Amino acid sequence: MVQTITAKYPTFRNLALKTGYLWLAGKRRDDGAEGLWRIHDTLYDLTEFADRHPGGADWIRLTQGTDITEAFETQHVRNHAEQLLPAYEIRRAQVPRNVRLTFSEQGFYRTLKRRVADRLSDLDQRPARISEFIQDSLLVTTFALAFAAVQLGSYLVVAACGLFLAWTIICAHNFFHRRDNWRMLIFNLTFFSYREWRISHVISHHLYTNSILDLEISYFEPFLCWLPDASQKNHFQRFGAWIYEPLIYVVMFFYELGKRLIDTLYYRSNTFYVEDLIGFVLPVFMYVTGSSSLKTVLTMWFFIVLLASFAFGTISINAAHHHPESVHSGDLIPKDIDFGIYQLATIIDCSESKGSQFKSLTRFGDHCLHHLFPTLDQGLLPQLYPVFYETCSEFQLKYREFPWWRLIIGQFQQLARIEPMTYVPSKMSSSH
Structure with missing residues (x-):
């Protein structure tokens, strides 16, 4: 058993500004990538491939x-990308991986990924178009309410507009989460930045969830401390x-803006881009179309x-991760898990978000499958539950889902928890 998925304590984690x-x-x-890109124990030079990368x-x-093993595995469901790697191989890495997560060919994740890859061509793609319709409708409604x-x-x-x-x-x-597209820019309607969140959420939180490498844990410290460390x-x-x-929750959006301003003015590390002006589109629209x-x-x-910040914080922080039965760094987990x-x-899914594509898209629903296959449209994920349940059963794993009220109460309990727990996959409570 180990208490963390990393061999080293992350450099810069204790800086005041994160x-x-x-x-x-x-x-x-920390990653031993020697200025290249590390995938498992091999180093690659992807410089010339960057502009040809289908995702951007x-x-x-x-x-x-950096070591991109987890990102590479989760963002490429089919094996097309793996077949391209030999052309960019440089040499073996000189040090072991810092992250202890594993991807055995016969292990749970790769087994599930192969089965999902086999299903992709048979999936009904209409829910993906419905996701786009829901996104566009929400955008139009937001502006209509601002006008009203x-x-x-x-x-x-x-x-209501908030x-x-x-x-x-x-x-x-x-x-x-997906290849570059115009809808990702909608995320910038507040003071958030999709560029920053592609790091903090996609590359950090999704891959190293609830660990000391998870920025969505460290961002809130020392005010919200979810890790069970007395x-x-x-x-x-x-x-x-x-x-x-x-x-x-109320100041989350403003904190994000302030953090980036400090980073730019004090540390001279500009993280603002032209698309950040999208954050001012809503008030300009309100002023131009109104008479106030x-x-x-x-x-x-x-x-x-x-x-909007309060609603976002309430939904996101209580979505799936912070519950006394969810593993956090400090808890005991199997070595090389x-x-x-x-x-x-x-992850403990919210049962009330199941069966509604609108709820799933607006409440971070189908969260476990989303973490496992983040590049798939969330509207497609419900079609994967049969193969997911089957694979969990085969590996004697418990998939858990609770109603939202239990996740909210559990999140407060997790803030108070200081005793580590031992995670045994086949013995955790479950609704299945």
Whole structure:
């Protein structure tokens, strides 16, 4: 048994300012990739391939000098990419992998991935088009409500606009996992950046969930401490967070902007791009199409962003990961645990999001399958449950799902938890 999936404590993890780019810089020091791209125990030079990468060049350029094993495995369901690798091989890595997650050919994840790959051509693709329709409808509704709020001077409509804005950017998360597309830009309607989140969410959180490598854990420390480490959180952090946590939800969007401004002005590491101007499209639209003063428009927009931030935080933080039965760094897990089994250990799905594509897209639903196959449209995931359940049964694994209220209560319990648990895959509680 081990307590963490990494051999080294991540470089730069304890810095006060945490960004995706600093996280990548730390991985370049820790991963033994020697300035190249590491996949398993082999080094590759993907420089010339970057511009030909079907998913977009950013994925390749961002990760130079790091171990991309988990990203490579999860973002390529079929084996086409694996067949291209020999052309870019340089040499064997000189040091063992820092991350202890494994991908045995006969292990759970690769077995499931082969079966899913065999199913892909037979999947009904219509739900993917429905996902696009839902995303576009949410976007239009958000702008319609913003227009109505100004025209009517109604803060009740402002509240509805804030909720739809939160749903809109949660849904947009379905699209920034994939190859470059225009819908991923919708994520920037708030002060969030899809570029930053492709690091913090896709490359960090999705691959190293609930671990010390998970930026979505370290971002919130020392205010929200989910890792069960008695030496790292006092009684106020354990129980006071139950009171002040909703305030953190409210300022999440503004914190993201402030963090990037500090990174730019103090550390001279500019992370702003032209698409960040998308964040000002909504207030400009409200001012141009309305008859209210600039002060009124900005006040309404401010409250829209506050309410959207609160809704986003409430949904995202209580979606699937933080429950006393979910594995976090500090808990005991099998040594060299299979990547797929580790994901099952860290995720408890919300049962109420099942069976509704709208709920799945706006509440981070079908979360376990989404972590296992993030590049597949979320609308397609329900078709994979039969093969997923079958493979879990074959490997004697428990897939867990709870109602949302249990996940919310469990999240507060996890903030208070300091005792490590031992994860035994076949003995965890389950609704199946």
